[in-house]
Amino acid sequence: MIKSRFFKRFVAALLLVPAILVHQGCKKMLDINSSRTVGEENMWNSMEDTRAALMGIYGLVRAALVDNNAFWIYGDVRAGEFVSPSRPDLRAVIANDLTSSYTTIEALSNWRRFYAAINAANIFLERVAEVREKDRRYTENNMTVDIAQARFLRAFCYFYMVRIWGDVPLIIHSHDGKFENKRRENQDKILAWAEEELLAAAADLPFRYSVNDEQQLGNYYNEDASKWNGTLARKLSAYGVLAHLAAWQRDYPGVATYTDFILKNFIRAANNYISTSHLTDANGFFYGKLNNQLLGFPFEWENAEQSFAGHLEELTLAAPIINKSTPDIYLPKDSILSIFNEAKDERFSLDTLGYPSNERYFTNFNGKYPIFSKIKCIMEGSITDANFRTYSSTVVFTRLEDLTLLRAEALAVLGDRNGAVENLNVIRDLRGMEPYDEELSGSLLEAIFRERQRELMGEGHRWYDLVRYHRIKRNDPEFRQLIDEGGIYWPLSKTLLAQNPLLEQTEYWRK
């Protein structure tokens, strides 16, 4: 009897325990926050969220540019001057076989990564005001500067995509959860919109961060200037992109205006021209974050952001610099000599005995593969211990030298020959060369484009320079055909066409 009474109580207790757990514990047990992702309710609450989101946009732009080395394959490899001894996919790019079935080419034909950055910027612009309301530490000024950067990055992505694909869908809202397929929009419309956006952003962007610039007071996100040097979009970054955008549209008066602003203000932005040795040092211009990188996306060694993939070095370097027998791409000796055809060029020139005067741009010049070694940031920028192929070079979209030469180009086209020569000579002088002489260097426009080729080699400019050059000259029937028929653009990848029925393949590639 005792047993049984005890037993009944025990049973009751035992049944009660789960019952209580059901009502009180279940919800708690089942409502657990993921430790792997942040749900919607935990985002857009504080300025740490806006910082994470803004840095996320930068990170996404960086990812879009370096994915499969897109920046250099679009910009340098496609120009067809480099040669690839070992990679059939790169050979196909060089031969303009952009529908070949290589995974690299398929990936490079896909614009998704740019749209990821654009979507992140769209969400940011839609949600940032919530943080302003919730977090009193997040000032109006901070928000204004953040918005300007998001708009800048979004417009930059559109400009970059227009150069690659021509017409692309213009999407300026996140459409979160209610995505709809869009048609390709006329590229002129997109560029006009982007120009407005960039101008609006430029107005709100400071020359530098955390230096009490009138557009950005105090320490930006409580970090001092050394943290931000070179990493974020600044006023001159916007003008730099505007100048390129105008040049792409053949709006040379616009180029002149925008570059004029840059050349008048670069001191304020703590920019200056850089020496040839700084340009080519392993721990020089391309290493880490510097103000002189007018628009750059760093992979900083000190922050452990260096990586194996996503750097020019991955394509260009090989023995004797690193332990790799064949470079993915190289510039043959003849090409080097025809491009670097002027004496005293500190980047590359032959001395009187016919030997290279230095190994800045090209190492192992007389070997089977001259190694294009202008950019060689291996780990901490030392090339003495360079067996481990992890690179820390920054992706630089533009710098002062580029914009100076762009100005020269614009002035040359507009007929201001003196102005053009003056700007060209700034760079020639910087690289140890004599002032421009038509007898030696050919026509002015040729000389400017040749100078751009030498100065900006491996910086993702050459292909667009060629397009601009041939748009001006129209003297190469093959290239003219490319321009006229849209062959200067990349085809849309199969993946894109399969998922969005409103997209049409670019005319030129529709065969």
Add this chain to the structure above:
Amino acid sequence: MVVCIMTFPNTGYPAMDPFMPATVFMMQDTSTVDSTAMAPADSGWVTSDFIPINPERLSLSPVVSLQQALKNEVSGLYVQETTGEPGTVQNMFVRGISMPLISPRETYQTQPLIVLDGIPLVAEHPFAYDIKLFDYNRIGPATNLLANIDMNNIESVQVLKDPVDVASYGPYAVNGVIVLQSKKAQKETRINVDSYIGLAQRPYVTTINGAFENAFRRQFYDRYTATGSYSPDDVYPLYLSDSLNMDYYGPSNWTDSYYRNGLNHSITADIAGGIQLANFRFSAGKLSNQGIADDTRLDRYSAMFNLYMRPLKWLGFTAMINGNRLIRDRNRTLRDRFGEMGYLPELQSPLAPNNSVYSQYLSQFEKGFDNNATNSVQGYANLDFTFSSLTVSSKLSVDYNEGHRDIFYPRSLMDEVNFASNYYGYNQRLIFDNSVRFDWRINERHSLLLRGGGILNWDTYKYNYAYGYRGINDFIKLNLIEADRNNSNFLNPSGFARQLVYKFLDRTRQNLVSFYGKADYSFQNQYFVSLLLRTDGSSNAQPTNRWFFSPGLSFRWDLKNSVFTEATTLSAFNFRLGAARTGRIYAFDNFSQGPQYTSDITYSGNITVPGYNAFAVLSRPYNFGWVGYGIPWAYADRLNAGIDLGLWNDRLNIALDGYIRDDKDQLIGIPSYAEYGYSQSYEHGMNVRNVGLDVTVAASVLKPTDPKKLAWTSAINLSFNQNRLQALPRGIDQLVIGDRLLKVGERIDRYWLLLNEGIYAADEDVPQVNGVRRTFNGITLRAGDPIWHDTNGDEIITDEDRVLTGNAIPKIVGGFDNQFQFENWTLGANFHFQLGRKLLNQQMASRFDFVNREGGTSIDAVKEITYWEKHGDYDQYPLYNPWSTVIPYRVEQDLFLEDGAFLKLRSVTLGYDLSDWFGKRVKSAQRLYLYGSVFNVFTISSFSGGDPELAGYTGYYSGYGMTIPRTFTLGVKLGL
């Protein structure tokens, strides 16, 4: 058997039932029960285990994992043993695959539940794949967790077929259930020793050297190049261009260092004893299994303890604990090593086939280490309170396993940079299970068993992982950190470059709350009905769809007892029918969050970007894919109809089970919204149907009354399975994922291939339309390119012309077992076969596609030492122009599709029973049995490469699988 249960009413099979691990009731002990005596009895009254598996026989095999032990033993189960390397992960599929197997993540999500003494074992979580560029291995020891089962400790094994039985285990059981019961505590004192030693035979292979490879490549150069070089930029590989280089052109004798004879041994000793009200069984064992190649090995130390106590008439206590330590020496393939390092060193010259060079390379490993250890413990403690027909139980179960992997590779192995990595991770499951059981024998005719309860389940998966490059020297092999708090470098790495140390912490939890009620009703021992009502709440389900209700109903009709009572030839005849629904838990907690933010700014080749400018970032999971709201539970509906037939006093037993299993409303990523940045959108609505038939026939072919005469029993099991994609989300008809096409109405494991019809001998042979020659993806086809069939007749070759053909998962899997007994001799022969499957010979495709797999720094260009082994039939492939940009030797064409069917004589065992002799000499002796066996005797197949079984879950035969060795063993089973 029945007697045993009567004596120990609570020890029989207490943990068999997921709900109610206490008392065992045999509803009836006439007719069919005898034949199911080995079966765990308490699953439900509709359950069938008509022709049980004999774990005793399985314990004779020199295998280490549960998968291997069960491979050809039971219908409905398909095991993939893709390498002979001991202790590696193997996939099991019960009654087909429920989703397309695209990456290892899906194979983790399709594994059946293993239940050991009522504990649903926790499996590894696929989230660890997120941080590695190459998914060949999971980070950590990647040891097969089911190598923790010593068959000597197992009393019974059952692959559940009745839908209600399966559904009783809840959402974990969605891919099927395999139930293991350990041997239980016993009253009588018993000691058993089981042991074997074995030798795994070194395989004989044909080796090749640089001369062979050179000659192979030369034929392409002779045919397609005028100058010996296809283009000025084409480089002939250095290692082949110098025929005086003895490293490559000398003797190809690397096999002396690579292959060996492997030694195996195992010893398990157990003791059981006690008194009627308190008894135990304890077992300890050690197993060692050496692979035949690459110095691989697995060691297992195991212990198991079962306890039963009934201190008071109404109070019972049972407990079990099973502990294992698994130590694994892994292979040293370049691929796996580079995968671990995430770094591809210069690959221009492969490993040399010359033994002196190769052994020098191997000696570099001695400067480093690769230690893999897994500890695994599972146990439960169960209290039950019995009062007349009412029993209340409370059970606490834990399953915990942890893996450690510590690696150091010296500088000489990788571009003069050394590498260290350390992994620690665990999977943990804690279950608190309370239940009530009421056994109501209403009268002679009606019996009712009511059960109900609640289960709380906490799962945690975690790992800490760090790796570093460029340590200061080869003597500091650990990734040390600064321990001095006052040092400014506190907690920074001191042995390896701070910037080159990558650290990862990850943890994910999954909680499950379940309530259920189950009723079993029997009428006159002729009709049996089981009804299950269950509801589960998962923390991985979205808050709006947290709970999932799943019912089940099963019915069994004992025709022998009701209709054919007079039929003498008929010894058993059951008809079974059941249907049940089971929920499926999402493996990743991302899906519970809806739209979310994460750190996802990665790109190709760099999938672990820490941040931007040293700030952590948050963005939408663009690479992972869009996850919206409103994701419901996925679930499986099962329907099973079966017949058990016993004839001539069970001399011939037949069990037939036909099933339909519909896996519904599953999530799948659909490539979409690229213009919003997403790689894909996860959407629900993928339905996959598996239809099949499980057949088991067991016959006593010769069953002499005189035990001195030859007896022969023969058993065959066959699993027929077909899968079909029933629906995709949004009602779409097809979906391309990588190299796969999923098409509604087709199988989900089909290959999607171009049909190869030969070679264009000249440019003029390429068909022309309006003077334009046929193209492949926009590239004009030329002489030396393959003739690919223009399936859709649009005069160009694109993906549209690829067709779905073949299938990776076999349509028929089976085993055929024969046991002969003559006096004290026993002889067993066991066959395994898989029919109706194809595989893609990637190994040969890679050989021929040498142009795209030379040099560079791509994982595809990695050549293992086994590159110097001759495989396949070179003559069956046309000589295409390998430089062509159409990539003529792409693997996705039927040129490389081969029949993957095979038949294996898996084991031959000869034994001699010395029990009588032994009993006469030793008083307490029970048993002495000696045996010798040959395992993996031969394979018959038409496949041109190696063993077709070694193809992975995708059906691609990569050549990476290590040969499953032929093993000779001698063993003894001793009982005192």
